[in-house]
Amino acid sequence: MCQESKTGRTHCTILSNEPLAEGVRELIFESPAMAASARPGQFVSVYCRHQGQLLPRPISICEIDRDNGRLHLVYACRGKGTREFADYRPGERVDVMGPLGNGFPLGAAGETNLIIGGGVGTPPLVELCKQLPGRKVVAVSFRSDPYLIERLALYGEVLVATRDGSVGVRGNAMKIVEDRGLTGTIFACGPTPMLRAVQAYAARRELPAYLSLEERMGCGFGCCVGCVTKIRDDGEAGFSYRKVCKDGPVFAAEEVIFS
Amino acid sequence: MCQESKTGRTHCTILSNEPLAEGVRELIFESPAMAASARPGQFVSVYCRHQGQLLPRPISICEIDRDNGRLHLVYACRGKGTREFADYRPGERVDVMGPLGNGFPLGAAGETNLIIGGGVGTPPLVELCKQLPGRKVVAVSFRSDPYLIERLALYGEVLVATRDGSVGVRGNAMKIVEDRGLTGTIFACGPTPMLRAVQAYAARRELPAYLSLEERMGCGFGCCVGCVTKIRDDGEAGFSYRKVCKDGPVFAAEEVIFS
């Protein structure tokens, strides 16, 4: 049970923390309040126990289990924080704050939707596929060892690429999309080079596209102006810095300036 | 089991961490190596999990269970570190380094020994009484709620005082000693005002006396010169600063300069 309150930052009980692939784990924790309000594409801030490491680790919500009051996160063990998370055991507590950000615009769904993911950009696409209306084609890529494929396959056709070619096409998800000339309303989450390619492809084909961005965060809820990204506007400079945590993490592709 | 190594600082498994009195607990942990070499009056450094709090907490060894490879500590929950210790559960690990310091000079035991303790100065007296030869009279005082009395009673007569008079004499252990005019070779551990009174009493009665001192520590093993106390010498200044952690914590009473 979560101690729900207006603290924002709550102690939540861990239900499971199992490996999904090499260096990738799924963490399930209890929070009826968060599960009740969460939307696809939102994220939560997970805090370290190590009190030298004070910043939140933003992790997308992979699945929302409203019935049981649970959230599922899928995370890669990379730096000090996520490697710490890997050791958590069921029954232990973790400090979480969320849900945060705006998530994907479900109302923008087309008849056909092209869902594009790379690596740990894939997790939020599971709940997105679950809730997004319309036909869904999913193209996802991984370094070598794919995960979450079966869950995505519940909602549409899934096309897989791996960097080493061990599973599916060799290359990244955009190679599949380009080779097949796939179209539809695009929802994408993944590394910046992939998102840049999505943006170019969407522009060329004149497809509506939404990109979920990453940036280093200080607070995760909008107060520090730490997590900005360049968003096109009419001002003198042609852009202004907007907050990934509060104004995003999802932005319309044509607004985003990758620099 | 302890991962014994030359690290000095070792992960030890906690076997028990039960309350003995209001705000006082006994922590039992496993360490065959430490148990094999420990002597009465030595201490260990216990480290916090909170990585903002890096300094060791020096805690005296209360009992040495060589047969089972265990050490017993008895600690008061006072500041941030010891309050953290209070939450540890059996099966969890704690970082400990030791045994440290020199302990009580067992060879100095007299025919009659006067063992004087106050508050959390009492714990090391249990193992001392266990190992010290000769007759033992024990005078100990507490704020209100005495502890470790039954264990001390195994080795000699125990006289108790409490500050509020709720148990035994009202006052501190030195009141008992003075009132009864007790004599013998003195071994004492407790708050500075009590040790100062012990020193004066021993001088007046010409009794040999050994005092276990406290000071704030940086390292606990002698490298930082942080934990010094004034020890009489022949130099110009009449004293030099000696390390409580390495040269002590026990010093002959006539050497100590309380300032």
Next chain:
Amino acid sequence: MNLRVNIAGVELKNPIMTASGTFGSGKDFVDYVDLNRIGCVVVKGVAKTPWPGNQPPRIAEAYGGILNAVGLQNPGVDAFCQDDIPFLRGFDTKIAVNIAGRTIDEYVEVAERLASADVDLLELNISCPNVKEGGVAFGVDPAMAEAVTRAVKAVAGQPLIVKLSPNVTDIAAIARAVEAGGADAVSLINTLLGARIDVHRRAFVLSTKQGGLSGPAIKPVAVRMVYQVARAVHLPIIGMGGIMTGEDAAEFLMAGATAVAVGTANLFKPTATMDILDELITFMQTTGVEDVNTLIGVVK
């Protein structure tokens, strides 16, 4: 129990303030905090015209703290007056405006614009390490610090707090200079200059290479400086730097601060201001302190 303190004639209901740049103008906190309970909200730095701020990454983690290089992104004083003052005036709390500038003239223009605005205090930021012209030159040179203080004080419509940089050899000298320049109060410390390298990417984490270190890691430096400044000037002091708990707040008061500001703690615990206020009250209760003013400078 009395929690009221007085900063240059402005009475705060309690000594808990927010540190500029860590609380926006409070809007992001209404879900977590009752703004009516905060002594004074110090808003993020406001300049004459909108500033874009620095490129990302603007945030790096440090042990017990964070490095930031926000670079005073702000929408300018006009947008501030229009959007933020009415919002904050909806609550029973004092408002202090942190002023950013690149030249004396720019500082003066913001203060002039605010002279008729409905705010309670001005805080002159001559110590932002994150923009080349963010006042840092003013903050490290006593003569320049005095000059900019004097110029802004001449046009200020509200009592003037000057915010000091810790990146100096002698902070007491800077404090004396701004006192001579007419400051009504000083606040300290701003962030310590620091840097972090990502050894895998072989590059600085922050786009600006160096940034400002804040959080509990800097608290001992801040307490030392508050104590030094309290001995050097007769001005009220707003103490800050790594305050995480009510006892931390009490520590700054005892070192000589009249009020304290909570900064980085807001970022990872949005209820920090309330929690710290509650803990300060508990600390006063358990130690028998009737009036918070009796804590100020009690340690000599």
Next chain:
Amino acid sequence: MNLRVNIAGVELKNPIMTASGTFGSGKDFVDYVDLNRIGCVVVKGVAKTPWPGNQPPRIAEAYGGILNAVGLQNPGVDAFCQDDIPFLRGFDTKIAVNIAGRTIDEYVEVAERLASADVDLLELNISCPNVKEGGVAFGVDPAMAEAVTRAVKAVAGQPLIVKLSPNVTDIAAIARAVEAGGADAVSLINTLLGARIDVHRRAFVLSTKQGGLSGPAIKPVAVRMVYQVARAVHLPIIGMGGIMTGEDAAEFLMAGATAVAVGTANLFKPTATMDILDELITFMQTTGVEDVNTLIGVVK
């Protein structure tokens, strides 16, 4: 893999040194550390005659660090030469002697006494915040820093490292001054001035009120200063301040240090030097670095 680095003509087998005052003369570490594996042992500050040091308490805890006010307690240069040099010469490691003094003459006398001693390097401590005359005045004034460096260099029998204080507005200026004075290398940083108040006792924790802050809390300040100094002078730099891991060591090398010193980490983990060396080697292996010298100053 090459780990050898060269400090002013003295070749260290690896870039791991100890920070003065945190390792004694190594005797307390023989149970935990193979001294033969340390690039250079920098011993605790040594003065002309024995110094008693400050009254206790000398240690206070800070978030992610410690405050110390040891005050350079030491037995004097004669006792050092008699007891510590023979001990350390029993190991295959370089020896650097940290020199403490109150006046230029005192520094000079220690250096003269050591000129004929069997040690490899001298480290001039003009930055100890813990004794009124512990050189701190020399460390914050470029002209004085240059003067004391020149005087000691004139009599030094070994290459001279000058240890810089971080408690200055412009550390690059001090570094340039000691370079002009003839320093062969610089080491930085010494501790940051800080203080801690015990709010229950209403008193400073340290007997000296303020002390020196060290440990991971200060690392970002240290990395920034190493980078600044590397851009200001042509001398080899020994980087230190909060190094806890091999990656921390790599960070200082990349910022421009030729070698690094491990300080506070020794206190709560006596194997720290060995662990950091092993981790640095692992870091080099996994990132394909053949020669540690290629890391030095690689981040621009």
